[in-house]
Amino acid sequence: MDMPAPPPPPHQISDQCRKLSTVLSLVGDKWTVMIVMVLRDRPRRFNDIKRTIGGISQQMLTRTLRALERDGMVSRTVYPTLPPQVEYALTDLGRSMSEPVHALGQWAGAHLDQIEGHRADFDGRTA
Amino acid sequence: MDMPAPPPPPHQISDQCRKLSTVLSLVGDKWTVMIVMVLRDRPRRFNDIKRTIGGISQQMLTRTLRALERDGMVSRTVYPTLPPQVEYALTDLGRSMSEPVHALGQWAGAHLDQIEGHRADFDGRTA
DNA sequence: CAGGATCCTCATTGATACTG
DNA sequence: CAGTATCAATGAGGATCCTG
Numbered sequence: 001m002d003m004p005a006p007p008p009p010p011h012q013i014s015d016q017c018r019k020l021s022t023v024l025s026l027v028g029d030k031w032t033v034m035i036v037m038v039l040r041d042r043p044r045r046f047n048d049i050k051r052t053i054g055g056i057s058q059q060m061l062t063r064t065l066r067a068l069e070r071d072g073m074v075s076r077t078v079y080p081t082l083p084p085q086v087e088y089a090l091t092d093l094g095r096s097m098s099e100p101v102h103a104l105g106q107w108a109g110a111h112l113d114q115i116e117g118h119r120a121d122f123d124g125r126t127a
Numbered sequence: 128m129d130m131p132a133p134p135p136p137p138h139q140i141s142d143q144c145r146k147l148s149t150v151l152s153l154v155g156d157k158w159t160v161m162i163v164m165v166l167r168d169r170p171r172r173f174n175d176i177k178r179t180i181g182g183i184s185q186q187m188l189t190r191t192l193r194a195l196e197r198d199g200m201v202s203r204t205v206y207p208t209l210p211p212q213v214e215y216a217l218t219d220l221g222r223s224m225s226e227p228v229h230a231l232g233q234w235a236g237a238h239l240d241q242i243e244g245h246r247a248d249f250d251g252r253t254a
Numbered sequence: 255c256a257g258g259a260t261c262c263t264c265a266t267t268g269a270t271a272c273t274g
Numbered sequence: 275c276a277g278t279a280t281c282a283a284t285g286a287g288g289a290t291c292c293t294g
Contacts, residue, residue: 019239021157022239023235023238023239024160027231028153030148033147033151069249070249070250071246072241093241096234096238099234100227100230100234104151104227104228105147106227107223108147108150112146112147112150114199114220115198115199115220117199118197119198122196122197122199123197
């Protein structure tokens with residue numbers, strides 16, 4: 001069969017991106033970033049995190065922490081006291097991730113007004 | 128009324144984060160990052176983007192591009208030819224954003240295996 | 255205190271068909 | 275080609291109640 005080169009698929013980019021989006025979607029998650037940021041200064045307990053963030057349901061906090069634990073970003077330590085204490089902390093991996101995330105946060109902070117300006121502009125023109 | 132100091136709300140962090148999450152959620156969006164990455168090398172036309180990404184509905188492509196345009200990340204130029212041509216390109220702001228996003232992508236790529244390892248581990252222990 | 259189980263609601267996404 | 279409009283399905287996220 002004379003097919004010297006298999007047709008190079010035009011979506012190498014998307015394939016790579018698709019794998020990355022698995023991780024990227026972590027960052028886009030409404031709560032994940034907040035939790036990582038909160039845990040950045042020090043380990044905290046469940047309701048401590050809940051109170052600090054404020055506005056998150058325990059359902060979502062549980063789920064998000066589970067997801068972070070699953071990805072190895074957060075460690076979960078149970079102290080069998082009474083009442084039980086569970087402490088969440090960033091792992092090395094989690095702390096490592098928090099750096100580029102923080103950088104992105106910096107950028108976002110620096111350009112927030114600009115973006116909101118564009119939005120108001122756009123909405124004004126559209127209305 | 129003797130309330131010398133208004134009770135300092137314990138969620139200064141969350142307030143800041145909430146504003147940032149407006150921008151951060153852009154990054155987490157499944158398609159936004161891909162589109163930005165695709166537009167990073169050169170301006171492209173609608174169906175060109177669609178084909179390159181592959182798997183995105185025209186509905187979502189339209190919406191995501193609109194959102195990016197609204198935020199001032201992407202410019203939309205219409206050439207009144209027949210058939211019509213519409214070219215999308217990153218603005219300076221968009222290109223600026225693509226840098227920390229790219230950094231995050233680098234990180235994600237570098238740690239993808241590690242993360243997937245953790246996931247497999249976790250799922251194994253849980254199952 | 256930490257979190258599992260349920261139920262419910264609304265936003266996001268996709269598929270399809272139509273238009274300038 | 276580059277959209278808009280409509281409909282249907284899926285899932286995220288919140289509220290509530292209950293347990294170890």
